Amino acid sequence: MYDDVLIATDGSDIATDAATVGISIAQAFDATVHALSVVEDGRGDAAKRSEQREADADAVATEAVDAGCAAESVVQTGRPASEILSYVDEADADAIVVGTHGRTGLRQALLGSVALEVIRDARQPVLTVGRETVDRDSIRIDDVCLATDGSVGANAATEHALSLAEACDATIHALYAVDVSPKADAIRENFLEHGEQTTAAIEERAAGRGLETERTVTEGAAHEVILDYVDAEDVDVLVMGTESKSNLERLVLGSVSQRVVPAASVPVMTVRTPDTEQ
Incomplete structure (x- = not known):
């Protein structure tokens, strides 16, 4: 069912947890992982932010390869939700994985704006991973x-x-x-x-x-x-x-x-x- 899984990351702890769950699912389906990180416009030094996002995407891709999955890392520039929605169609991915408490701002007990927009607008199923929902020492789906x-x-x-x-x-x-x-x-x-x-x-x-x-x-x-x-x-x-x-x-x-x-x-x-x- 899933041949290509898009995992969005901003390098935060929750995004890292989301990536681990997404990779576990990709591994079960023998799917390719697309690790996507987005450089937001107009925030600080562009070159430094781009370098950090590349490192974030590469970290997810490396984790996926270590788990036995084919993987590629991608960095886009723009609004995170828009770039996620655009790339998932471009890559013809079958599912999206995203953390709900990334660096885009979030009020407690409310769904983050990026996750909300992705769930709302994506044609593909979206796996959201929130704070304290993952035990990284035991990633099993039983x-x-x-x-x-x-x-x-x-x-x-x-x-x-x-x-x-x-x-x-x-x-x-x-x-x-x-x-x-x-x-x-x-x-x-x-x-x-x-x-x-x-x-x-x-x-x-x-x-x-x-x-x-x-x-x-x-x-x-x-x-x-x-x-x-x-x-x-x-x-x-x-x-x-x-x-x-x-x-x-x-x-x-x-x-x-x-x-x-x-x-x-x-x-x-x-x-x-x-x-x-x-």
Whole structure:
């Protein structure tokens, strides 16, 4: 599924953690790593900044080669998000890996502007890695959680979750949250039934690939259910679809994704809904 993985880096600790996770995934898929660092316009000595960005990109490429991956380092000049989005298409990469707390400025508990723009606008799946979500001494993907509601966006994420689990020989956790008032019995029962059907369908697809599946249908606010489950079950990566709106509002992350991504204790892969692609 992934032949080329773009890893964006600014040399920060979180970008370094993101690179380690991205390289682990590239290794599982025997993919080529594209290590990209961006020299931002108008900040200090241009030559010095360019030299530092080259060193940052080279460090990621070297780590990838040491892990057995083909790799190349690239340095671009401009706005980080724009250059990431431009290069991922130029390189025909299949996935993007980015840290959420780099050097572009970030308010606590909010998604960084670069990561947000990349998730919002990229056609490719984006793996975001936040602060304290990676144990560098033990980079293994043994459990992949797929958060689903059976929608088009969630279904788009299913293939990516299954492929990742298959490549890493991981267990799939199919998680469905029923966010309906207990007082609305009829609607609630419909959603519970839909959850069972949706997770059963995922289990069947996983079994076809020889994967083990844990199915969970539970009630509560979707973002809280997802975050609690990820912590309780000690999963390694969370995969979820993103619902987006275009045109006048451009592309705005769906409310669940927007709450989960910056707060998750593990790396999160977001997959765009196909009908929002331009």
